Amino acid sequence: MVFVNGEDYEHLCRVKSKLDHLIDGDFIDCTVLENKCDFGSNILLTNIGQEFLRRIESEREGRLVVTTHFFKQCVQLQGDHASRVLAKGMIQQFLEKHTIFTIDVSPPNYLPGTMTAFMDFVTSAGQEIFRDKVKVVPDFIKHKLHVDCSEEDYQAVLDVLRTISVEISKGSKKQQEDRVPPQCVVCLDYVDPAWLCFESCGHYACKSCFLHQVNSVLKQHEFPINCAKCCRALAFKDIVRALLDGDEGENLSDAGQFEFFLDTSEHLEILANSALSFLVSRNSNGYRYCRVPDCRGVIRVTGEERLGSCDVCSAVYCMRCGSEDHRNMNCELYSQLKSNVDSSLRHWMEEDPDNRQFCPKCNAAIQKDRGCNHMQCEFCKTHFCWVCFMTAHSCGQLYAHLNEIHGGNGLDFLDRAVEEFDPDLDQDLIAALELQLRL
Incomplete structure (x- = not known):
């Protein structure tokens, strides 16, 4: 079991969404595939399709797990990215070329x-x-x-x-x-x-x-x-x-x-x-499968703005849209953030543009909580200026730039004192801080 904790609810939802996708892998919905057998049901759900899926799983030698959810009429692919991409390609070829x-x-x-x-x-x-x-x-x-x-x-x-x-x-x-x-x-x-x-x-x-x-x-x-x-x-x-x-x-x-x-x-x-699957497929606006992967429960979507729970696994969900609990965010925004990673990141950046920027070299998202205008990206280790995004190879070059172009590092005396304050290491700084406060 993986626990995700944090103070920012929206950021927590984004992290949870990414983890869900990483753990759940990819799902192939057999009810919407174009390549179907003459006898109606998708070939992946038949004995012929199941034998093929078992074969591609064994060929990946432990790097791919293929699970057929007959109840939800879908195939789940779990494993590393390369194995999942290869498996989806093999399945598509199987559907296109297989003749009966x-x-x-x-x-x-x-x-x-x-x-x-x-x-x-x-x-x-x-x-x-x-x-x-x-x-x-x-x-x-x-x-x-x-x-x-x-x-x-x-x-x-x-x-x-x-x-x-x-x-x-x-x-x-x-x-x-x-x-x-x-x-x-x-x-x-x-x-x-x-x-x-x-x-x-x-x-x-x-x-x-x-x-x-x-x-x-x-x-x-x-x-x-x-x-x-x-x-x-x-x-x-x-x-x-x-x-x-x-x-x-x-x-x-x-x-x-x-x-x-x-x-x-x-x-x-x-x-x-x-x-039960027939009931859900014919009444998709009123009934949904429980979002917990291994649960066989069916939940009701009534349009009411309140929370409900699955009768099988007790998972809490929103009765208006059928998604998991998102009580601090409306359904439309939650759906957009969950389905579109770019939109989710853009929304997060726009909430606090003064303290959230992209690395000028690798484009990683960076949040500044406090401190001076000298920043270093955790991903590519590039030193850059938070004001104008000038990059440097070392912190010395960057501080020289801050003093020459911006008149300092952007951190006044009191901020620097609070940031560097350590009662066990710097008694001189404590005395200087007390003197400054008396002034």
Whole structure:
């Protein structure tokens, strides 16, 4: 934890802003990037993007930390300046050059049921090698598969889809004779015995097909989850009911049931976070994410000129603008000073122009509290005159300039006595000061 203390509130805010940026690093907002996948969510939030981000982090060998905040839909880059700049460049190239094969699996290209059967094939335990080589993101709404793989593996995917479709066609007549509607809106086949009817629209889906859709959407951290036929947002309890249905875990071992429980809990957490993210994105004027980096809280921005606190981490914030506490400064000025370092510095310099100037050599900001007109920059060590900004290589040259051009160093007797006063070292100065005061 880093504490910043000081007497000047505005200067303290500027220092805090710089420290925040140094510690927080850079954020890439995945909701506003132009380079997005066809399936809506930014590719950085997908399994494909996450694998790429892990790779660039490992390549920097401890000099870069990449954190994906799925809840806030952003990627955080922390590390030295060079590593962050390099990482941002690599990410931009990845977004510009990365291509994904899109396969339309809707009829008449493939028979109904092909998409669900293919996802069962990809996620089955016997397809570890295939799953490692091919990254698949299904879109159950548009009945498309987005595949990240080589050209050779892409052809292998097409072969698998054709094989599945042929196998389905062999049993299609028997299925039509034995089964009756309704039809699953996901696989477009007749629903399985385990089926769901959506409350929001009345359409049907196989439970397994719907779980495939839910898992796919949750992996992309998207919300809401829509009916694959009418695109109406599904009722929240339909999604929760599908996730909590215990049929899938009933026949598992104790260890398997525990793993199933953890997986379900993770999905429910993602669902809740995605729903909250949707609320914030649709109501950005009234709700904001808490400004504390690791906090998952959401704060309300009401426009009232008073302070509020986050319900999760208790951080204090301004309810008018959503920023941290800045009670001694209005929202507009605080926002300007925090977002623009040049504006912040200029405002600070203009507050006391007689005692705040820039170094004539390196342009560093310097504040004069007291003393004579001989100044030395702490950064470049240049000696200069506070009156006319003449520079010198030594203090002797500078004092000669002050006496010759300005008639002295600008420090009268009493000021010099107070500045140099040390009761343990200079008793003669004390006597001289007492004599001067009696006069």
